Amino acid sequence: MRILQVIDSLQVGGAEVLLRDLSLRWKARGLAIDIAILRETGSPLEKELAAAGVRIKVSEGGAIYSWRQVPALAKLLSGYDLIHVHLFPAQLWVALAARMGGVRTPLVTTEHSTFNSRRNKPIFRVMDRWMYRQYRRLVCVSEAAAQAMHSWAPGTRARLRVIPNGVDLARFRQGEAADKRAVVGDEVPVVASVGRFERAKNHACLLHAMTAVADAHLVLIGDGPLRPEAEQLAGTLGLTGRVHFLGRRTDVPQLLRMSDVYVQPSRYEAFGLAALEAMAAGVPVIASTVPGLAAVVAGAGVLFPAGDSKRLAAEMDSLLRSPERRAQLADAGARRAESYSIERTAEEYVSLYREVLDNERQAEASA
Numbered sequence: 001m002r003i004l005q006v007i008d009s010l011q012v013g014g015a016e017v018l019l020r021d022l023s024l025r026w027k028a029r030g031l032a033i034d035i036a037i038l039r040e041t042g043s044p045l046e047k048e049l050a051a052a053g054v055r056i057k058v059s060e061g062g063a064i065y066s067w068r069q070v071p072a073l074a075k076l077l078s079g080y081d082l083i084h085v086h087l088f089p090a091q092l093w094v095a096l097a098a099r100m101g102g103v104r105t106p107l108v109t110t111e112h113s114t115f116n117s118r119r120n121k122p123i124f125r126v127m128d129r130w131m132y133r134q135y136r137r138l139v140c141v142s143e144a145a146a147q148a149m150h151s152w153a154p155g156t157r158a159r160l161r162v163i164p165n166g167v168d169l170a171r172f173r174q175g176e177a178a179d180k181r182a183v184v185g186d187e188v189p190v191v192a193s194v195g196r197f198e199r200a201k202n203h204a205c206l207l208h209a210m211t212a213v214a215d216a217h218l219v220l221i222g223d224g225p226l227r228p229e230a231e232q233l234a235g236t237l238g239l240t241g242r243v244h245f246l247g248r249r250t251d252v253p254q255l256l257r258m259s260d261v262y263v264q265p266s267r268y269e270a271f272g273l274a275a276l277e278a279m280a281a282g283v284p285v286i287a288s289t290v291p292g293l294a295a296v297v298a299g300a301g302v303l304f305p306a307g308d309s310k311r312l313a314a315e316m317d318s319l320l321r322s323p324e325r326r327a328q329l330a331d332a333g334a335r336r337a338e339s340y341s342i343e344r345t346a347e348e349y350v351s352l353y354r355e356v357l358d359n360e361r362q363a364e365a366s367a
Contacts, residue, residue, distance in 0.1 A: 001353060002032040002079065006094050007086040008064050009037050010045040010056075012222075012248050013196055014165075014273045015086050015112045018345075020045045021168050023054050025346040036076045038064040038090055044250055061093070069093040074101035082353055085109045085135075088116065092127070095134035106356050110139040110163075114148040114270045114292055115200075129153050136356050139349075141165050144291030145270040161352060165271045166345030169337060172280035177257035184244055189216040189320045192259035192283070194252060194274040195266070197224030202288070204233060205265040205309045211237050212313035216320055218243045219259065221252060256281040260326065261319050267306055269293035275301070276340055279333030284326045286315050300336035301329055 005023065010016050019035070026033050035049065036057040050056055057076050061069030069089070074097040077083060083105050085094045091109050098107060109132075118124035132138060132153050139161050140146035146160050180187055191210070195201040203220065207230065210218050220230070220243065227245065234243040249255060256262065262278035264287040272293035275285050285301035287293050294303055302319065304311045319326055 001357070002034075002081050003353065004034050004036055004077065004080040004083045005086070006036045006073070006083060006090050007038075008088075008090050009039045009041050010035070010043050010049070011041045012043060012045060014271075015110075016043075016045055018112075018165055018273065019086060020049060021166070021342045022346050022349065023049060024052055025342060026350070027052065027054055029346075029350075031350070034080075036073070038069055038073075038093070044248075065089055070096045070100065073097040074103070077101065077103050077105065080105055081357060083107050084349075084353075087112065088118070091135075092131050095131045099134065106136045106360055107134055108137045108139065108352070108356060109135045110141065111145050111149050112141055112270060113200075113268070114142075114145050114290075115268045119152055125152065129155065132156050132159075135159065136359070137161055137352060139163050139352065141271040142292040142295060144295065147291075148270075163345060163348045163352065164340060165273050165276070166340050166342035167273065167276050167280050167337060168342045169280050172253045172256065172277050172337075173282070173334075175254060175257070178251060178254040180258055183219060183246075183255065183258065184217045186217075189261075190259045191216055191218045191261045191263055191316060191320075192221065192256060192278070193218070193263050193265070194221040194256075194277070195264070196222050197227040197230055199226065200267050200269070202265045202267045202307065203230045205288075205307055205312060206263055207233050207237055207239060207243065208309035209263075209265075209313040209316060210239055210243065212310070213316050213320065216242070216260075216316070219246055219255065220244065221246050221249050221255060223247050252277070253281055256283050259283050261286060261316060263312070263316065264288065264293060264297075265306070265312060266290055266293055272296045276337055280337035282330045282334050284319060284329035285333055286312065286319065296336070296340075297333075300332040 023033050034055045038059050040058045059072045061072030085091050262283045262285045264275040270292040287297040288306035289303045
């Protein structure tokens with residue numbers, strides 16, 4: 001089975017990390033996996049996959065939102081049994097490239113979110129409905145993502161499949177914790193949060209909450225367009241010295257294991273892979289009550305109303321003051337993470353690929 005995975009880039013993010021983890025496991029079990037990217041960034045994920053023998057094909061279409069991606073991608077799509085696409089605009093460009101180039105290879109896509117900016121403008125509904133019709137199966141990472149997809153594009157219901165994300169449990173359970181003194185300068189309570197600096201992650205809520213949590217330090221792992229705004233807000237709130245912007249890191253498991261509490265304050269989150277990674281690392285989790293994320297954390301962590309910085313501060317302060325409760329939640333979170341292994345996710349995708357290919361063979365035989 002030869003599979004081409006297509007994604008905007010391999011810059012570090014939730015969908016990109018998931019694709020890395022899945023591709024390594026698929027390759028280990030004998031699948032021929034190539035990855036096509038719209039833009040090369042030289043990221044750690046690119047280097048890791050290349051070192052593992054996964055071929056990375058780079059589109060010559062220029063900017064990821066350029067229409068030149070269509071003819072450029074059309075040159076990369078041949079020779080595969082199935083093409084699996086992640087994220088927009090790769091979803092649109094591949095659909096157009098396949099249609100315009102007469103590519104009959106079945107297409108599958110994964111919807112990694114419950115919301116995107118296109119859904120604010122009804123004019124994009126027509127485009128999205130056409131785009132999604134080109135895919136044999138639409139995989140959603142949670143029931144919440146599937147419900148959101150059906151609401152936006154009702155005709156997709158019969159082709160929707162839910163395959164929850166998975167995490168490399170061993171990677172987050174093994175190894176030493178990072179040295180607090182080396183990271184934040186002192187042996188103090190540490191709150192951690194991982195995520196790209198963009199509106200959906202709502203770092204502002206967490207920063208406001210930190211003003212009411214004495215003594216603790218906050219480590220923010222990740223990068224993105226709103227990082228300068230978050231850094232400015234931290235200074236305005238008087239948090240300079242207690243908030244540490246670490247940028248993109250390759251030692252996330254060690255940083256998580258160093259932390260006393262993990263917070264995911266997202267405005268929307270289809271799944272919450274970073275929160276699950278914290279649970280696997282044995283860190284008690286506080287998360288906002290948004291669909292997808294809440295389903296992962298509920299019963300194994302603490303939930304607070306999205307955007308309520310005062311409630312978040314109270315939950316953080318209470319948890320930091322109670323080692324016993326932190327230990328209980330850490331244990332509950334680790335048990336929850338057991339249900340979301342990356343091996344299970346990889347196997348479910350392989351089963352889906354086989355289903356799609358079997359249907360294609362039956363349709364050809366009938367014709």
